[in-house]
Amino acid sequence: MKKTMGSLAAIAGVFAIAGSAHAFSPENVECIAPANPGGGWDFTCRSVGKILYDLKLVPEPVKVTNMPGGGGGVAFGYVVGKRNDDANLLVAASTATTSRLATNQFAGLTADQVRWVASLGADFGVIAVSKDAPYKNLGDLMAAVKADPDKIAFGGGSAVGGWDHLKILIVAKAAGITDARSVKYVSFNSGGKALTQLLGNHVQAVTGDVSEIKGQLAAGNVRALAVLSPERLSTDPDIPTAREQGFDAIGANWRGFYLPKDVSDDVHQSWGKIMAKLYESEDWKKAMEANGLAPFYNGGAQFDDFVRQNIADIEQLSKDVGLLK
Template sequence: MKKIITTVLLSALCATTGTVAANASSNYPDGPVKIIVPYSAGGGSDSVSRALAEALKPDFPDGIAVENRTGGAGSIGMSYGMNSKADGSIVTMIAPELVMLPHTGNGGDIDYKKFKPLAMVNSGYAAITVPADSPYTTLAELIEGAKDNNLLFGNSGTGSIWHLAGAGMEQAAGVEFTHVPYKGSAAAITSLLGKHLDGVSVSYAEVAPHVEAGTLRALAVLAPNRLADNPDVPTATELGYDVVIGTWRGYAVPSDTPQATVDFLTESILKAAESNTFVKFMKNTNNDIEIIGTEKFTNKIANEDTFYKQLIESIGLNN
């Protein structure tokens, strides 16, 4: 069973009738709704959002569907959603790039303060991973090795979440890696399998098949807790390195959306995220469910804005 973390009690949010649609304070939804995904069709953000949309259909009689608006590492789609009419007809999938890109000078006009977060439903944390026959069998050995050797560390592209994960790890450990950017995590993992790298910092879900096959070894995860997928892998935090970095997927509407509409959407998303349809999909696709409601999600985004600003400036990626 995939890990499910729920920080909001649904019974306290949903009406006693058991149906979100019973919200009498609003006529919403009074038309079709689009979920804007700022990434390409077929990717993780797209597939998770389509699975969620399927689970949401009972609450949206006029229809709810995904629309992909790509470009700018996610900024194009997020900008479109941020500037859309604040009536609940447009819901935007948001990700860490919302608070990363502005600090690199590549975010266009996106501003997390112009969104009202609804709920987060998915997370995936970085894993520090090496070849199975690497001389570094623990994170401590890898860190020690980095003090005397030029270790090549692959990631999914300069300025990507996994590049920042590697940078965060080296800063927490007080060492330096040579970061090698690739066009996506898959290319970095292939290079690691070919022994062209000493390690990678990408999501655990992406390396899990190779770890299970015995060709790669995960030394640590940059997660708040050990992952249910592989509880034998320690967190960096428990090993003495204060670093937690990963991706997440959540949903938001323009900040001036009426509260009744915000409440309806939030309750509906929280309910859908625990539905059998969505849980089954996430389990079958190696995606971890992590559910956070509006208040905690809002705080998480603000905290990450501060964190990524400092990290991006410290490695010279700010413009």
């Protein structure tokens, strides 16, 4: 946590110096959520949009436009093709976006066709089982998977090859399982549905995000065997990390935004500054906490590198486990 604060201060400092003479201020901001109302991107646009307006970082309320299709691909294509220089357009993004870019599910579009702005939080992956399950820790579960892969079904919200699936594959890889076919993943439409199936004992485990299982965890109906973060979360310190149980697996679903490519550097930096300010605000902290998001700020040039690395990692992982040729 201290390290994050330190780097955050440094970033803010850099922005302050570099952008102090910024001429750009946003107006009539539009945020595109590449999905139907009710999903994670929609939430990102709406909650961030609300706070931007409440904090007067933007003059008018942020207009949220839903543009579903192609798992985010339609919106991506739209921005690249038609709004390429709009400085007042933010598009919600997350690891779901990068994982699709990594596996080329956006029909040839690539990550450098847009400008990545910042990530404002991360939802760390978590592996959970029902409260009566015989597995006491991640090791037990993985051993069971190795012994009889067919018996353990992991439920998740994303499609096969999607982020929820990748998370369990990351863990499996750390456990020494290198063939994706040895892990039984069944996709449900949403994390919530997968969780419900866990409660009904139709699946044996669930790979999801911390925010998704919060409610059930607090009620004691499920047990989180591991969280895929580098250190235990301050919001849920009782969940052991995968790392401390001997499995080097990190799975973070960051949430942030990208901008159209042809905006000026000044615009890009200004937005970065705005996001940094939002990140430090009490409003955002409260929103994060209420939703199980962990602090995870990344912005500016650093974020660009992060995204590229993210994509490369996922591509590599997909190839390793045979998901991608």
